[in-house]
Amino acid sequence: MHPILFEFGPIAVRYYGLMYVVSILVGIFLIKKEVKRKGIALTEDNIVNSVLFLIIMGILGARIYYVIFNWSFYSRNLKEILAVWHGGLAIHGGLIGGFIAGILFCKRHNLSFWEMADSVAPAIILGQTFGRFGNFMNGDAHGIPTDMPWGIVFPPTSIAGAQFGSVPLHPTMLYEMVLNFTIFLTLWGIRKREYKKGFLFSLYIILYSIGRFFVSFFRADSLMIGNFRMAQVISILLVIVFGSFIVKRRLWCR
16 A cells, blocks of 8 residues: 555656546546436536536535634644645535535536436446545545454555554445445446436435445544534435435435
């Protein structure tokens, strides 16, 4: 495990950044297929622009969210606010940023927000899958100590290694990587069924939130709100909100 894939003079190519590039390229490919299948009136340039806009707003939202809930540290280390390669992107903040970006994009192009949300949901969760591999190579989003045989000792130069040294940790980023890929396969497998607009995106939010709720028990770097893990509180709220949305509008059937 090492955060840098290779170095060329002063330029370092990091796994973290590479996973973003892979996510963008794969996301564009998948969204193109869904937009074409659904007959949504978007050009290829529009699709590329939408993905880039979602990524930028997602990263911005993820970072702002993380910094706000770690302000005691960042208020004393202002230069670290921009150092995203040191870790510190909260997925729920990313979802908020991406949600706002989606609303703005659909309003500008006069599109159905929920139809587009269904179209991009599989690409989003697959992008999260690649992102967790980047976390693994970076040694962040790590777990608490464990004596299970699959516990991993992270390099001392990583965030996990600096915190716990040679103690084996739960590879929570790998747990979530498997979880995310399973959700992707589920969404991709049922996407052609006759559901009302908004069902696929809502299912994505619910499945991810349930998985994240349980994985958070093993996370060592959880953002806290009092005595509660912020990710678990948000996950419960999202399951309630989107579960109610599905039931109230009977999104599982036409």
